[in-house]
Amino acid sequence: MKKIQKGIVNKIEKIAFDTFVLEISSTVKTANAGQFISILCPPKTLRRPFSIKSFNNGTFEIFFKLKGEGTNYIKSLKIGDGVDFMGPLGQGFKIKNKKSLLVGAGIGIAPMLFLKDELNIANIDNFLITGFKVIDEVIQGFDKTVVGGSVIDFLPEIIEKFKPEIIYSCGPEVVLKLVSKVAKQYNLDAQIAMEKVFACQVGVCRGCVIKILKDGKVQNATICHDGPVFDAKAVVWE
Template identity: 35%
Template sequence: MKYTQGLYPIISKKSIAAEIYDMTIRCPHIAGAAVCGQFVNIKADGFMLRRPISICGIDKEKGTLRIVFEVRGKGTKALSQLSEGQLIDIVAPLGGRGFTLLEKDKKAVIIGGGIGNPPMLPIAEHYGKNAVVISGFRNASAVILQKDFAASGAEVILCTDDGSAGRKGFVTDALAEVLQREKPDIIYACGPSVMLKRIILQAKEAGVKCEVSLEERMGCGVGGCLVCACRTIRDGEEYYAHVCKDGPVFDAEEVLFDD
């Protein structure tokens, strides 16, 4: 895993929902090396541990990365207070394994839950009209990136727990309906573990390849601290992989969830 640490300028920053921020960072070397599904580890002033944030967009020609993150504590609150023109300290691109992108004419179902939606945008942009994007949120105030997903050309299905935007229900309900009408070549998902667990079962029952991006607390982000261990299985044997180094993307059949 090759990565770079440095200070890079924020060229745009805006709030896109309650406590959710969208930043674009100019970092040509990192953007040139990044792949879909990787993440950055950002240092917030006054905090020892960096904050891992998924990559929402990669523009290799412009040399930029886009990140979308939610304020979940004092560290991300400090990051949200940075402004355009300021420098941000990042280590990237991180993640030994990103998403596997098939040929653009293949059929894909792309599923994001809450803040698990941002890393799914580059996948939608890859498949375009051959993708179905299912996004799930708590309520209308938490909805993000729907115009971006629609701009990719994908079919977009919005779900909210309370029905205040889109359709009422869970992403797994929408996935069941999609799988009834067609069999895609691959399913991608990122979000809460309870959501991923159900999606993996649905994909297995439908006989569809599935990849999931796991979210775990991290320290170093490069495999040194061993904080982000997750249970996986390979060749019939259970072992602990590390989300930062061995993932964050895993084949669905490799992932084990604690009951």
């Protein structure tokens, strides 16, 4: 069983219509873009997973969008409150020294912002495009923001101009499927961060299994433990 961590709320602020940023300090030593933390939201017993948006010296930021009881519990937290969480969990993005195109959609921008920080530190040229359904959801701070339309429609033009060697993406499954398709068309490597409703979050309950191609065979993999980040070519879409 993964260790339960105790964090302290440093900051909690609204950043869009139904989206907030939460900053927690902790004694965690390392975290990578694409990994997540899993927060206990009483009275719920199943923890709620959130991608790490930034990590610095034990301090995490996450973006959370209000959905139900768990996210409303997080919204009720005040500066100085304790946070019971597990993490960082899962396998994050494996950074390559390649010109990188980052594609985020909706709340899937959180790990993309963390990845952009890591790429900038490693001096790897990158471009981040993101999309939101409606203007109220928009969060600032990207190289290109699409509102209303689909980020996918802009990919061919960006690929031709920016000439990336790899694509990294996080967002709804429909976006990830299309990103994988575009990457294949342009013969580019791609890594995608998948999402599903989680129960145990640590690879035990098998509730988040997907099919992947490994060693030439179709095998089961859990999104929470083997992912959430997978090589786009390996994912077998159902």
